[in-house]
Amino acid sequence: MNNLHVLEKINIPQFREDIISWFQMEQRDLPWRKDQDPYKVWVSEIMLQQTRVDTVIPYFNRFMEWFPSLQSLADADEEKVLKAWEGLGYYSRVKNLQSAVREVAQEYNGIVPDTLEEISKLKGVGPYTAGAILSIAYGRPEPAVDGNVMRVLSRILLIEEDIAKPKTRKIFEEAVRRLIDDNHTSAFNQALMELGAMICTPGVPACLLCPVRDHCEAYAEGVQSQLPVKNLKKRSRDVPIAAAVITNSRQEILIRKRPAKGLLADLWEFPNYEDHASLTTKRESFRQQFQEQIHVIPELGEHLISIEHIFSHLVWKMDVYLGTAEGITEDMLISQQMKWVAETEVEHYAFPVSHQKIWKAYLEKK
DNA sequence: AATACGTGGGC
DNA sequence: TGCCCAAGTAT
Numbered sequence: 001m002n003n004l005h006v007l008e009k010i011n012i013p014q015f016r017e018d019i020i021s022w023f024q025m026e027q028r029d030l031p032w033r034k035d036q037d038p039y040k041v042w043v044s045e046i047m048l049q050q051t052r053v054d055t056v057i058p059y060f061n062r063f064m065e066w067f068p069s070l071q072s073l074a075d076a077d078e079e080k081v082l083k084a085w086e087g088l089g090y091y092s093r094v095k096n097l098q099s100a101v102r103e104v105a106q107e108y109n110g111i112v113p114d115t116l117e118e119i120s121k122l123k124g125v126g127p128y129t130a131g132a133i134l135s136i137a138y139g140r141p142e143p144a145v146d147g148n149v150m151r152v153l154s155r156i157l158l159i160e161e162d163i164a165k166p167k168t169r170k171i172f173e174e175a176v177r178r179l180i181d182d183n184h185t186s187a188f189n190q191a192l193m194e195l196g197a198m199i200c201t202p203g204v205p206a207c208l209l210c211p212v213r214d215h216c217e218a219y220a221e222g223v224q225s226q227l228p229v230k231n232l233k234k235r236s237r238d239v240p241i242a243a244a245v246i247t248n249s250r251q252e253i254l255i256r257k258r259p260a261k262g263l264l265a266d267l268w269e270f271p272n273y274e275d276h277a278s279l280t281t282k283r284e285s286f287r288q289q290f291q292e293q294i295h296v297i298p299e300l301g302e303h304l305i306s307i308e309h310i311f312s313h314l315v316w317k318m319d320v321y322l323g324t325a326e327g328i329t330e331d332m333l334i335s336q337q338m339k340w341v342a343e344t345e346v347e348h349y350a351f352p353v354s355h356q357k358i359w360k361a362y363l364e365k366k
Numbered sequence: 367a368a369t370a371c372g373t374g375g376g377c
Numbered sequence: 378t379g380c381c382c383a384a385g386t387a388t
Binding site for chain 3: 125144
Binding site: 050051052054055087088089090091092093165166167203234262263264265309310311312313314352353354 | 372373375377
C-alpha cells in the first residue's frame with residue numbers, strides 16, 4: 001500500500017535494463033548456472049537456504065556427481081543422501097528434498113512441475129524456492145523473495161517494515177510483481193539476489209559500484225546503511241552434555257542414530273545424554289547415568305576433550321570421555337538404535353559437526 | 367506469530 | 378569473545 005509509494009518514482013523499464021545488463025556482465029560463474037535444468041536449480045536453491053555460496057559450491061558439485069539426475073536421487077540410499085549433506089546443516093532440507101524428488105518421480109513422471117500450485121505442494125518448497133525454480137528454470141514471472149531481495153528493495157523503495165516479520169515478505173513480493181521483466185524473469189530475479197550479495201550488502205553497501213544507484217531512494221536520502229529494518233530477539237540456552245567414545249575388545253566403536261525428527265534428525269552420534277551435574281560430580285556419576293539413560297554400562301576411561309558447539313538456538317557444552325563396554329546384547333543395540341562399527345567404518349556415517357570434532361579428538365589421542 | 371532448525375565466516 | 382549474518386521452511 002503506502003509502503004510502495006516510491007514505486008511511482010521509478011523508471012521501471014530503465015531499472016530493468018540497468019540491473020539485468022549489470023547481472024549479465026558481472027554475475028559470478030557458479031556451477032548451478034551452467035544450464036537451467038530444473039533439478040539442478042532445485043537442488044541449488046535448497047542448499048542455498050540460509051547458507052553461503054562459497055559453502056555450497058563443493059557440496060553442490062559432489063551432490064551432482066553422486067546424484068546426477070532427479071531419478072538417481074529418488075533411487076538413492078537415504079544414508080548416502082544424508083552423508084552428502086553432512087556438515088551443511090538444516091538436515092531436514094535434504095530429507096524433504098529426497099521425499100519431494102520421489103514425489104516428482106512418481107506423480108509427475110520425473111518432470112518438476114511448472115505451476116505455483118503444484119510446485120508449492122512439494123516438501124521443503126516454500127514461497128521463495130517455488131518462485132526461484134519457476135522463474136529461473138521455467139521463465140515464469142514469479143517473485144523469489146529472499147533476504148537479499150528484501151534488503152535491496154527495502155533500500156531502493158525505502159521500505160521500513162520489519163523484515164523479520166513473516167507478513168512483510170508479501171510487501172516485497174508485490175513490489176517484485178510490479179518490477180519484474182516478464183521476458184527475463186531468470187536474470188531479473190537472480191540480478192536482485194546477486195546485487196544483494198555483491199554490492200547491496202548488509203551494513204555499508206558499495207553504492208559507488210551499484211548499477212541502480214540512480215533508482216535508489218535510500219541512497220538519495222543517505223539512509224542505505226540503516227536499512228533494512230530487522231528486529232530479531234533470539235537467545236540461545238546452554239545444554240550440558242556428557243558423551244563417550246566407547247570401544248569393545250574388538251576395537252569397535254559404539255555409535256547411535258538420532259531420532260528421525262527434531263535436531264540433527266537421523267544423523268549418527270556418539271552415545272551421550274543431557275547432564276546438569278557439576279563437572280566433578282559428573283565424572284563420578286557418569287557410569288550410573290550411562291546405565292540409566294543409555295542402558296550401557298561402560299568402564300569409564302579418561303576425559304578425552306571438552307567441546308562447546310554453538311547452534312543458532314542453543315549451545316552444547318560437551319564433556320567427552322573414553323570408555324569400554326562388553327556384553328551389550330543385540331536387543332540393546334536395536335532398542336537404542338546403536339551399533340558397533342570398526343574404526344575405519346566410522347567415516348561412512350553422517351555425523352553432525354559437533355561429533356566430528358569428537359572423532360577427530362579421538363583419532364589424535366591415539 | 368513465534369520458534370525450531372546448523373554451520374561457518376566477518377568484524 | 379560475541380553478535381550478526383546467509384539464496385527459508387515447517388509447525
